[in-house]
Amino acid sequence: MSPIIxxxxxxxxxxxxxxxxxxxxxxxxxxxxxxxxxxxxxxxTALRCMNGLETIDSGEIDICSHRLGTTVxxxxxxxxHLDVGMVFQxxxxxxHLTVGQNIMLAPRWVKKSAKGEARERAMEVLSRVxxxxxxxxxxxxxxxxxxxxxxxxxxxxxxxxxxxxxxxTSALDPELTGEVLRVMESLxxxxxxxxxxxxxxxxxxxxxxxxxxxxxGRIHEKGPGAMLEAPSTPELAQFVGNxx
Amino acid sequence: MAYQFDFSFLSEYWPELLRGLWLTLKMxxxxxxxxxxxxxxxxxxxxxxxxxxxxxxxxxxxVIRNTPLLIQMFLIYFGLASLGLKLGxxxxxxxSIVINISAYTCEIMRAGIExxxxxxxxxxxxxxxxxxxTLAAVVLPPATERVYPALTSQFILIxxxxxxxSQISAEELTSxxxxxxxxxxxxxEIYLVxxxxxxxxxxxxxxxxxxxxxxxxxxxxxxxxxx
Numbered sequence: 271m272s273p274i275i276x277x278x279x280x281x282x283x284x285x286x287x288x289x290x291x292x293x294x295x296x297x298x299x300x301x302x303x304x305x306x307x308x309x310x311x312x313x314x315t316a317l318r319c320m321n322g323l324e325t326i327d328s329g330e331i332d333i334c335s336h337r338l339g340t341t342v343x344x345x346x347x348x349x350x351h352l353d354v355g356m357v358f359q360x361x362x363x364x365x366h367l368t369v370g371q372n373i374m375l376a377p378r379w380v381k382k383s384a385k386g387e388a389r390e391r392a393m394e395v396l397s398r399v400x401x402x403x404x405x406x407x408x409x410x411x412x413x414x415x416x417x418x419x420x421x422x423x424x425x426x427x428x429x430x431x432x433x434x435x436x437x438x439t440s441a442l443d444p445e446l447t448g449e450v451l452r453v454m455e456s457l458x459x460x461x462x463x464x465x466x467x468x469x470x471x472x473x474x475x476x477x478x479x480x481x482x483x484x485x486x487g488r489i490h491e492k493g494p495g496a497m498l499e500a501p502s503t504p505e506l507a508q509f510v511g512n513x514x
Numbered sequence: 515m516a517y518q519f520d521f522s523f524l525s526e527y528w529p530e531l532l533r534g535l536w537l538t539l540k541m542x543x544x545x546x547x548x549x550x551x552x553x554x555x556x557x558x559x560x561x562x563x564x565x566x567x568x569x570x571x572x573x574x575x576x577v578i579r580n581t582p583l584l585i586q587m588f589l590i591y592f593g594l595a596s597l598g599l600k601l602g603x604x605x606x607x608x609x610s611i612v613i614n615i616s617a618y619t620c621e622i623m624r625a626g627i628e629x630x631x632x633x634x635x636x637x638x639x640x641x642x643x644x645x646x647x648t649l650a651a652v653v654l655p656p657a658t659e660r661v662y663p664a665l666t667s668q669f670i671l672i673x674x675x676x677x678x679x680s681q682i683s684a685e686e687l688t689s690x691x692x693x694x695x696x697x698x699x700x701x702x703e704i705y706l707v708x709x710x711x712x713x714x715x716x717x718x719x720x721x722x723x724x725x726x727x728x729x730x731x732x733x734x735x736x737x738x739x740x741x
Contacts, residue, residue: 323636348642348644351639351640351642352642354640355640356640358637362631362634362636362637364656365733366655366659366733376642376643379643379651380642380643380647408737410737410739411737428642
């Protein structure tokens with residue numbers, strides 16, 4: 271099976287700081303890849319490059335049949351964003367819109383769905399994350415965990431082929447983290463292709479098909495979740511040890 | 515003080531005062547709507563990607579904010595007339611106020627636009643919204659809600675500023691009051707009445723803005739908390 275995401279020798283710098291240094295990896299349809307590593311190791315930048323939020327300096331990214339190079343056309347980005355959903359650490363729900371309006375906005379404005387159809391779809395994805403009763407609430411009326419689940423639902427409403435999760439539980443306390451991870455786990459079981467940046471080692475070990483440990487902008491170690499129990503490099507051993 | 519107050523002239527001049535009040539109200543509504551639209555476009559320009567657009571809008575704002583409204587109005591009414599372009603007094607009054615208020619509105623709206631976090635724009639981008647759609651659905655509504663109190667104050671100020679246009683003989687409230695004064699010589703009484711009418715107008719405008727906020731910001735209506 272050919273990969274749905276392929277990073278080939280991708281590099282990215284911010285000024286003099288090299289954040290990604292020639293990373294390459296594949297993601298196959300239906301699989302879950304977890305990017306782990308210390309803060310500043312380049313994992314979030316890698317994720318943002320996959321969604322065109324950052325432009326790469328060299329290399330190539332093929333994602334859902336879209337090719338991102340060192341320059342990216344605006345039209346290509348819009349097409350890419352129809353196939354790739356992204357969920358952020360700080361939820362980024364639109365505060366002036368209700369939960370339902372947040373979810374229906376893109377289907378209505380981008381996919382030009384009819385209002386009834388968009389509403390039906392919004393209710394469906396909200397039910398999937400267990401928040402159907404919050405349709406008419408505003409984001410500020412929800413807990414952090416609920417807001418993050420709405421953000422996941424908002425992405426799901428666009429029926430993406432791939433979902434990217436950027437440290438989606440980092441701002442949540444352990445109880446709220448659990449409710450978000452359960453939603454992500456059920457998505458993984460349903461066969462959604464997911465790439466996630468996470469500090470939840472137990473979650474990565476349990477759910478990810480492949481775990482990639484990044485260190486100083488490079489892929490330092492890559493393998494199945496079990497790799498976290500028997501790291502082969504001292505850097506990963508130290509990272510996992512500190513994490514636990 | 516031997517001064518005898520006499521408001522009897524009002525019975526004769528009420529209709530004229532009301533006509534002036536009506537013109538002031540019409541002028542205020544028109545300048546507020548146009549000033550808001552032009553100011554918002556300028557604010558978008560002030561935050562545009564193109565440095566040239568940003569600079570051009572910045573120069574406009576600085577020039578307008580650093581010259582008095584009266585001079586801008588004289589320039590448009592008398593200045594253009596001396597160049598051969600004669601425009602009506604009311605039209606010049608409205609044009610000069612719109613030019614003036616748009617510069618101030620621009621800065622208020624810019625503050626609102628810049629208060630929108632980058633993450634909101636990235637979320638909109640990741641959902642596939644175009645730049646224009648992002649502006650219309652994600653940026654301008656909360657930006658306007660956040661600066662709405664400042665906009666309201668600015669617009670009431672502009673409503674009061676319409677009195678300046680009496681200097682070019684536009685037929686608004688202050689202009690008519692000046693004419694009645696020149697006939698009756700009851701300066702204190704006429705300007706007292708006009709001041710009361712301006713207060714009434716300001717209260718009405720403020721009430722209208724409150725009502726508009728309830729209509730266009732449903733979140734505010736339901737939760738009552740600032741964004």
